[in-house]
Amino acid sequence: MSAFDPTHHLPDDLLERIRERAAVHDQENTFPQQDLDELRDAGYLSILVPRERGGAGLGLAEAAVLQQRLASAAPATALAINMHLVWTGVAKVFSDRGVPGLEFVQEGAAAGDVFAFGISEGGNDLVLFGSDTDALPQSDGGYAFTGTKIFTSLAPVWTKLGLHGLDTTSADAPKLVFAFVGRTDAVVTSDDWDTLGMRGTQSRTTRLNGAVAAPEHVVRRIDPGPNPDPIVFGIFSVFEILLASVYTGIARRGLDLAVGAAKGRRSKKTGTTYSQDPDIRWRIADMALAYDALPPQIAALAADVDERADHGARWFTLLSGLKHRAVVMAKQVVDDAMLVAGGGSYFSSNELSRLYRDVLAGMFHPSDPESAHATAASAWLGPVEG
Template sequence: RPASEAQARLLGVARALAPRFAERAGRHDQDATLPRENLADLRDAGYLAAAVPVEYGGSGHGLFDVTAAQLELARGDGSTALAVGMHVMTCGTEASARSWPEEARRRILGEVTGRGALINNIAAEPELGSPRGGGRPRTVLVPAGPGRWRLSGHKTFSTLAPELAYLITYVAVEDGSGDTGRVAVSGDLPGVRVEETWDALGMRATASHDVHFDDVELSDADLLTRRPPGEPDPAMMQGGWFPLTVAAAYLGVAFSARDEAVRFARERRPTGYAAPISQIPHVRERVGGMDATLLAARTFLLATAEEWEARPEGRLALAPQVAAAKRFATNGAVEVVDAAMRVVGGVALLRGHALERHYRDVRGGLVNPPIDARALEMLARAALDEPGERHPHDG
């Protein structure tokens, strides 16, 4: 049941669009093409502005509402949900952190609400990997005169790359300060080049290509944040948005796989059977197991999103729970889709079958940060290294 009228409207949008996206998903998966018609539908429905604060023309939805909506959207197409989730997450993170200069925030978020501009945080690199592992980026911002800069570097896993109006890019500031920062790079600037490298096992329609910056000219107005070594990144301080919205996309795929398996079990009656396979005990056990996992994962995910939103002062302390919720949801999604494959049997292995796509898509959640090892280390550190005895259920 929706928690508010505003959430009900957002969920209504996601539920209305999901069947439409499901019809297009197979073609875009096969061709590894970005479903631009889905993005147009989301733009027309106002979904792209869901997490933009009301003062900048958006709907002002928080993490709880968006996580619930992403679950519904992914039932139609995991790639679309994951891709647009990166945009919504970038808007929501800045809405929470307020780390950009006011003028830049008003300009960029105003374009999101005004013309449906897409934005994304671009951080991963071939050598660096994910910034969550530490290290200094090889993408550099070099002084080029008073108030001027030049940007050079190479980014990977740049979801929505061909359609981004702004690439919020993680850089090393090479002015002798040792700082790192984030710059807003217009996607149409000279020197910004998208290399179409994304040919992946799953989530093939996210257009998560490489981006090259070749002496791109920027100004002080494009520098959103900078911080000295050792100072926390404001975006990381608001770290609930990425793991929870990402987890919602993968869990939504698992819900779709479950629905496909249940439909098949109800309708499939081999010629040697007197009843559909839904009456076979081991099939019923698998379906019960899928529903138990989905119920637990969804409840944990949404409860964590709700708590994170309700307790701004406690978000750092909540980080282990956020990591645990992401881990539980993404591993649960893999478990559920595997079980659905076993219920449906050999036909689920065929190219073009929805379950074959779901099987590949959910694997991506295992490598999105925080990965399992880092999530478990966060929980272990909270239990073993922090002062006092702490339990996972402590508030």
């Protein structure tokens, strides 16, 4: 097998075009439609789809590298595409483990469908383990979903929305239902995305008014609460790894910009570039030491998912910890990059200014710092008594 070449799936010229457009979408608060079109034409939406179903047949480890690369050019574009890749990644988790039910996601992605992630709900800190959305069973085996989803990235363009809701009326209720709905009059997308950063994701609020999932698009019915079902593991593993990848990509860009600034700025006091200043050298070394730890961690955990490693209950600590470390590292690296670059980085026209705002979004994605620490504490100390 030939070595994996990221430039084959994400060529340099495409990456530069995406980079050039990123500032415009941030300033205008618009969705990067041209980025999506070019990525779709390049086959990027189906990188995790098996070759036999029309995709590139890549693994999660390779997709993570590509998402780091894409995020270094346009964080909002990468984060938006992440949500589509989560579903194709979950489909890969299923097919790799012989679990049927998500073949239509793979075939749809290869055909050009855009899958959005409709899990987040305001005030629902159960996330995957519960839902305030009502899932009403239909006579044909489908479900009608009524509720509100927040942070629905790709809001203007998705063709299929993967979501969950709670069935409280069936004989075996309650059951969490995972399914996919299409765009119909029963799905209302608000134009309410006006945020500090990650503006290009257009992660708008979605209101479901009896949106129907066909029987063949009802993927899973499981008990609420922590659950070993493949849908829970698939979503959690792919989501956390790809999130860590995006924020690690932001950190890499911040580090590169800091290095460029240090080499390009010249001190009036010493007559040398700031790259010769011992304090600046220490700061950039500190940034590099922090950054260098994350790509190998991402690669190792992603490979474990691809190779079906068995970490048992430790999976959730490992995955939430990876995402948490990536975000903490990226925030610190970008903060230090601002200091290295100097006051010019404070202007909104400076790329570091945008990265500084974009990286802040990381703290709001599951697993948040509280959840990551609670998971780690339970793993090492056992559950809270009483």
